[in-house]
Amino acid sequence: MLASQTRWEVASCPLEQARQLQRELGLTSLVAKVLTARGWDAEQARQLLDIDKQTFYDPYRMDGMAEAVERIKDAVRNNDKIRVYGDYDCDGITSTVIMYKTLSQLGATVDYYVPNRFSEGYGLNKAAIDKAKAEGVRLLITVDTGITGREEVAYAMAQGIDVIVTDHHQPPPELPQSLAVINPKKAGCPYPFKDLSGAGIALKVAQALLDDTPQAFLDIAALGTIADLVPLRDENRLIAYHGLNVLNRTRHVGLQVLIEKAGLGEVSINEQHVGFVLGPRLNSCGRLASAETAVQLFLTDDRAQASALVQNIEALNAERQRLVEQIVQEAVDMIEGEYPRVKPKALVVAQEGWHEGVLGIVASKLVERYYRPAVVLTIDSNSGMAKGSARSIDGFDIYQALFSCREWLPHFGGHRQACGLSLAVEHLPYIRTRLDQLAEQWLTEEDLQPATRVDISCPVSELTVEAIEQLRKLAPFGEGNPKPVILVEELDIKDLRQVGAAGQHLKCLFQQEDIPLEAIGFGWGEVVHHICPAAKVSLVGEPAINEWNGERKPQILIADLQVRERQYFDWRSKNRLAEQINLLPADKTVAVCYFREAQPEGPLEGVLHISIGQDGQVGQPDLLDRSDAVVLYDLPRTRQQLHRLCRQLKDVGRIYMMFRHDDSHFFSTLPTREHFKWYYAFLRQKGPFDLQAWGPELARRKGWTMDALQFMTEVFLELQFATIKEGKIHLVPSPGKKDLTESACYRKRQEEIQLEQLLVYSPYQELIRYLSHHIDGHEANLDRGKEEKVYGF
Numbered sequence: 001m002l003a004s005q006t007r008w009e010v011a012s013c014p015l016e017q018a019r020q021l022q023r024e025l026g027l028t029s030l031v032a033k034v035l036t037a038r039g040w041d042a043e044q045a046r047q048l049l050d051i052d053k054q055t056f057y058d059p060y061r062m063d064g065m066a067e068a069v070e071r072i073k074d075a076v077r078n079n080d081k082i083r084v085y086g087d088y089d090c091d092g093i094t095s096t097v098i099m100y101k102t103l104s105q106l107g108a109t110v111d112y113y114v115p116n117r118f119s120e121g122y123g124l125n126k127a128a129i130d131k132a133k134a135e136g137v138r139l140l141i142t143v144d145t146g147i148t149g150r151e152e153v154a155y156a157m158a159q160g161i162d163v164i165v166t167d168h169h170q171p172p173p174e175l176p177q178s179l180a181v182i183n184p185k186k187a188g189c190p191y192p193f194k195d196l197s198g199a200g201i202a203l204k205v206a207q208a209l210l211d212d213t214p215q216a217f218l219d220i221a222a223l224g225t226i227a228d229l230v231p232l233r234d235e236n237r238l239i240a241y242h243g244l245n246v247l248n249r250t251r252h253v254g255l256q257v258l259i260e261k262a263g264l265g266e267v268s269i270n271e272q273h274v275g276f277v278l279g280p281r282l283n284s285c286g287r288l289a290s291a292e293t294a295v296q297l298f299l300t301d302d303r304a305q306a307s308a309l310v311q312n313i314e315a316l317n318a319e320r321q322r323l324v325e326q327i328v329q330e331a332v333d334m335i336e337g338e339y340p341r342v343k344p345k346a347l348v349v350a351q352e353g354w355h356e357g358v359l360g361i362v363a364s365k366l367v368e369r370y371y372r373p374a375v376v377l378t379i380d381s382n383s384g385m386a387k388g389s390a391r392s393i394d395g396f397d398i399y400q401a402l403f404s405c406r407e408w409l410p411h412f413g414g415h416r417q418a419c420g421l422s423l424a425v426e427h428l429p430y431i432r433t434r435l436d437q438l439a440e441q442w443l444t445e446e447d448l449q450p451a452t453r454v455d456i457s458c459p460v461s462e463l464t465v466e467a468i469e470q471l472r473k474l475a476p477f478g479e480g481n482p483k484p485v486i487l488v489e490e491l492d493i494k495d496l497r498q499v500g501a502a503g504q505h506l507k508c509l510f511q512q513e514d515i516p517l518e519a520i521g522f523g524w525g526e527v528v529h530h531i532c533p534a535a536k537v538s539l540v541g542e543p544a545i546n547e548w549n550g551e552r553k554p555q556i557l558i559a560d561l562q563v564r565e566r567q568y569f570d571w572r573s574k575n576r577l578a579e580q581i582n583l584l585p586a587d588k589t590v591a592v593c594y595f596r597e598a599q600p601e602g603p604l605e606g607v608l609h610i611s612i613g614q615d616g617q618v619g620q621p622d623l624l625d626r627s628d629a630v631v632l633y634d635l636p637r638t639r640q641q642l643h644r645l646c647r648q649l650k651d652v653g654r655i656y657m658m659f660r661h662d663d664s665h666f667f668s669t670l671p672t673r674e675h676f677k678w679y680y681a682f683l684r685q686k687g688p689f690d691l692q693a694w695g696p697e698l699a700r701r702k703g704w705t706m707d708a709l710q711f712m713t714e715v716f717l718e719l720q721f722a723t724i725k726e727g728k729i730h731l732v733p734s735p736g737k738k739d740l741t742e743s744a745c746y747r748k749r750q751e752e753i754q755l756e757q758l759l760v761y762s763p764y765q766e767l768i769r770y771l772s773h774h775i776d777g778h779e780a781n782l783d784r785g786k787e788e789k790v791y792g793f
Contacts, residue, residue: 001653002530002563006452008540010487011037013456021045028467030543033456034474034484049473051241059208062201063189064180068164069208071139071179076108080138084112085124086295087144087198088286090279094224095143095166095198097298098217102206114291117357122420124152133159142166144198144224147183148413150176166201168230170415193234195480199224200239219247219255220298226271227279231480240271240476247274254297257306261314271476284317287357323358328365330354331376335366343370345439345448346396348432350377350386350425360389360418367391371450373398373439379425387422390414395447401438405431452560454540457487460512463554468543485559489538491517496533498525506558510537518546521558529583532567534768566775568768571658572760577633578604580656584629588654591627593645595636612636616644629654635661635759638751642759646774655775657767659759670753671708676740678702679712680721680731688728711749718743 013033022032024042035045047054059065075082082103086096096112103110115121115128123145129152132140139162146153147167153176156163163178171186182201184191196204203221206214222243225236232240248269250256259265262277269278285294293316297309331349347366354362359376366374373396377388392398397416402409408430412421423431463486477483491510499507506521506528519539521527531537539561546555574580577592581604584590591608608627611619614637618624630652636642649655682698683689691713699709713729716722719742721735740746758770 004560004562006450006560008454009451010454010457013037028470030458030462030467031470037455054238056213057192059204062182062184062191064182065208068180068182075139076106079109081136082108082110082139083132083137085140085142086114088114088117088291090282091198091224091228092144093282093291093294094220095202096295097220098202098206099143102209117286124149126155129156137161143202147171153178168196168198168201195231197225197228197230218243219250223274226274226478229479232476232478233480253303254300254306257310261310271478281313281317284320288316288320320358323355324361327354327362344436345372345443346435347372347374350379350428352379352381354378363389363391372448384425385422386425390419392417396442401435405434452540454487455484460515460517463543465545465552465554468545468554483542485540487540490536493533496528498528518553519556519558524558532569535563535567538562567654569656570764571656588628589626590629591623592631592633594633595641596634612645614641616641624648631656631658633658633660635659643774649775670750671712676712683731688730690728715743715746718745
């Protein structure tokens with residue numbers, strides 16, 4: 001067996017609905033099943049697949065848009081100073097840029113302001129409003145923020161500054177009393193799509209102000225939309241789709257330089273490049289320094305200035321990566337040191353000196369590693385306060401959990417899976433205890449195993465190039481529209497090998513009903529040691545097309561895999577047990593079974609040693625019950641000894657067949673009847689024979705071994721065909737006729753040789769059938785067990 005690393009949650013797919021969708025839209029079976037499993041009807045699927053035919057919604061359907069546009073145009077006419085008030089993450093940066101560029105295009109007197117994460121924190125603040133008042137600002141437009149700033153908005157309005165709030169975050173029960181609030185999530189807003197990002201809402205304001213969708217800003221809007229992890233459905237998907245097309249030919253000089261420096265100059269940029277390459281670089285500015293650098297990058301038309309700004313961004317991003325790696329390692333050391341065996345169901349770690357700007361990333365890394373809620377805090381010894389981030393898993397609403405701790409939290413906010421918080425250091429033990437208690441109540445053991453959501457299970461026959469090309473039409477993928485993940489079950493292995501400079505990746509060729517399927521597992525190289533050639537492999541992953549030398553083939557990018565049945569590993573050619581043991585998973589309990597007195601070379605740490613008696617009795621049966629894997633180290637003495645052990649291995653998931661033996665101890669073949677007949681005639685002709693003196697010469701001339709010669713002599717003596725007098729062999733004058741098998745010595749050696757031939761020399765598949773027959777009771781259908789009848793003289 002090989003357990004999957006995650007729980008596989010396969011969506012339900014009504015097959016008749018899938019067939020109907022397939023017929024109606026002319027889809028492949030694979031795509032129709034995926035769409036059906038995701039709950040798409042024919043009309044929704046048609047829009048999904050024909051994205052080029054979709055148009056953006058009318059921005060004036062958003063409540064407050066008309067009032068906002070009127071006030072902005074009035075400010076432009078009257079030359080009122082406008083300030084765009086943004087946020088320091090990628091969505092806030094891109095929102096600021098879109099709004100600023102739109103107002104500049106209209107000829108407005110406009111500037112922007114992005115608060116500092118560390119000195120000002122998130123959202124509007126009175127000091128920034130005072131600054132705006134002092135600098136003559138008449139209209140303040142928030143982007144990606146402001147919806148919770150009721151008090152600050154009132155303060156600005158009282159100072160004679162009109163405020164327009166544009167935000168996509170969840171509105172509170174009482175909205176700010178601004179001139180206009182543009183947020184599709186607010187109660188009563190008729191806008192048909194509620195999940196726009198901050199950049200998306202800024203784009204809608206631009207669309208209204210410019211009387212058209214501003215194509216030149218779509219690449220910027222796509223960056224904010226994808227990086228902010230909003231659902232890539234409906235209008236968000238439209239923004240991402242068209243925005244990525246514009247991004248690949250962007251005219252923004254700063255973006256051009258950033259793309260080149262990130263190593264994406266020669267590739268077709270997709271949503272993954274935005275989410276994992278460009279977005280993190282832009283976010284690093286606000287995390288470690290000032291988001292001003294990123295805003296300037298979007299606004300400059302000077303390539304030299306853009307290069308200098310990108311150089312700064314690259315340095316910040318490298319520092320971000322270093323800090324994350326360092327803090328994650330320190331947090332892991334802290335967790336492992338305090339909880340070496342059983343981890344609490346909720347993790348809370350805090351330390352002085354950790355950089356506040358990366359704690360959200362660190363918390364996410366801890367959730368990824370331990371798959372349980374994690375709170376990561378930095379301690380300010382001067383103020384006695386701890387501040388940081390929390391991240392969670394399905395089944396544990398971290399916002400509700402922190403709400404239950406509100407008596408100790410002067411500040412906290414967020415949603416089900418992510419929050420920010422601050423508290424007095426003295427209250428840390430209370431938070432840690434309360435969160436662990438809630439985790440014990442809310443989370444089951446199954447909840448603590450990561451889940452892989454699988455769209456459908458399908459046969460290899462449905463994984464065609466045509467089907468995978470149709471699946472690509474569902475892109476861009478992201479939150480709310482993830483890449484399709486499929487399950488393919490019970491695959492035969494044709495080839496399995498490690499690839500990559502360090503063998504860190506897994507290259508596979510499978511087969512199902514004579515149809516081949518290629519697969520690649522990045523970072524899965526080590527698993528090659530844990531899958532036997534006879535295994536039936538089930539895997540989940542993303543369908544892809546492998547293009548090589550002009551040939552295009554379906555391929556699976558492995559996300560997880562498993563082997564459901566017991567596995568048999570052939571170690572008969574391996575000489576060093578310790579080296580093989582070191583390749584086994586550290587979390588598995590391994591037992592080494594010894595049929596004889598032999599002991600392995602060198603120390604074996606963490607391994608159970610079990611002696612098997614000659615009658616097959618297990619010396620310590622409780623050790624066997626605890627074992628996930630069993631190594632059959634040496635050759636059993638008898639079949640009975642092996643069979644009795646086999647009956648106790650039903651619950652063992654892996655059998656490692658070593659059957660180590662001393663080549664000089666056994667015959668490679670059993671002497672035949674003709675050998676016995678010739679030797680008997682030789683003794684009768686030569687008379688008394690001195691075996692010690694002349695045996696080696698006889699063996700050499702006949703091509704026998706001395707062991708064979710001594711064995712035949714022992715059989716003659718036991719059957720009373722001969723006697724030994726004064727060291728010489730004498731034949732008995734008139735022996736009775738006896739069967740060779742009447743000799744206990746012959747029978748013992750016959751069984752040893754048959755066992756050796758079976759366990760050491762039989763083909764791998766034949767040996768598996770034999771062992772599984774005696775472990776599970778299935779029919780083995782082996783020829784090896786048949787004994788040859790050889791008669792005496």
